[in-house]
Amino acid sequence: MDIRSNVEKIKEKIKKAAEKVGRNPEEIILLAASKTQPPEKIIQAYEAGIRYFGENRVQEGMKKIDQLKDKLPEAHWHLIGGLQTNKAKYAVRYFELIHSLDRKELADELNKRAKKIGKIQDVLIEVNIGEEESKYGVKPDQLEELFKYALEKENLKILGLMCIPPYFEDKEKSRPYFKKLREMKNLLEEKYKKTLPHLSMGMSHDFDVAIEEGATIVRIGTAIFGERNV
Numbered sequence: 587m588d589i590r591s592n593v594e595k596i597k598e599k600i601k602k603a604a605e606k607v608g609r610n611p612e613e614i615i616l617l618a619a620s621k622t623q624p625p626e627k628i629i630q631a632y633e634a635g636i637r638y639f640g641e642n643r644v645q646e647g648m649k650k651i652d653q654l655k656d657k658l659p660e661a662h663w664h665l666i667g668g669l670q671t672n673k674a675k676y677a678v679r680y681f682e683l684i685h686s687l688d689r690k691e692l693a694d695e696l697n698k699r700a701k702k703i704g705k706i707q708d709v710l711i712e713v714n715i716g717e718e719e720s721k722y723g724v725k726p727d728q729l730e731e732l733f734k735y736a737l738e739k740e741n742l743k744i745l746g747l748m749c750i751p752p753y754f755e756d757k758e759k760s761r762p763y764f765k766k767l768r769e770m771k772n773l774l775e776e777k778y779k780k781t782l783p784h785l786s787m788g789m790s791h792d793f794d795v796a797i798e799e800g801a802t803i804v805r806i807g808t809a810i811f812g813e814r815n816v
């Protein structure tokens with residue numbers, strides 16, 4: 587398993603998927619989902635050209651960021667996992683973009699903590715697009731209300747939407763969910779006259795389909811690093 591060649595293959599696949607639908611591959615961010623990966627592997631991914639890293643857990647992310655920030659000066663760190671309200675204060679200190687805003691209480695807390703340190707915190711709203719019990723994310727029918735609520739928060743900036751659709755062996759089955767997320771984003775943009783530049787969707791097994799449906803950030807773990815040891 588060679589991280590460099592994995593990254594090359596993924597970039598090639600991103601390019602193909604983008605060109606298939608007439609998009610510019612340069613506008614798609616390849617984010618390495620680095621949960622459970624040790625610093626050495628993250629450094630290898632950086633050396634292979636990755637500049638965006640997504641961690642799932644605040645504590646694990648903080649530790650890695652502290653260890654790596656001098657070594658990886660151009661790395662951007664995102665929080666992609668669900669966020670507990672009591673960790674919001676650490677999340678705003680450490681992460682450039684939080685992909686998992688999914689409730690008002692969390693919007694309040696992120697806003698308050700960002701204000702305290704004089705930051706405008708970039709966020710995505712995570713939508714539980716398959717309405718699964720086990721998943722984080724706001725329910726689709728409550729998205730608009732949360733969006734309006736977060737829009738009023740001075741120290742939050744909403745950059746778009748994120749989703750993790752139900753898992754299917756057949757990646758084509760993810761397509762309707764990706765499409766639905768794109769349509770939700772378009773509706774909000776039109777109705778509220780806001781530009782939402784990002785759709786964070788697509789993982790190792792379905793990122794090409796997500797790109798065809800408009801993803802601007804793909805979050806890829808195993809296809810870069812190999813299977814995770816848990």
Ligand SMILES: *Cc1c(COP(=O)(O)O)cnc(C)c1O
Nearest residue numbers: 619642666789790805806807808
């Ligand atoms: C782990 C993870 C990914 C990447 O999953 P892979 O299937 O390993 O590519 C993407 N997004 C989130 C939120 C994750 O937790």
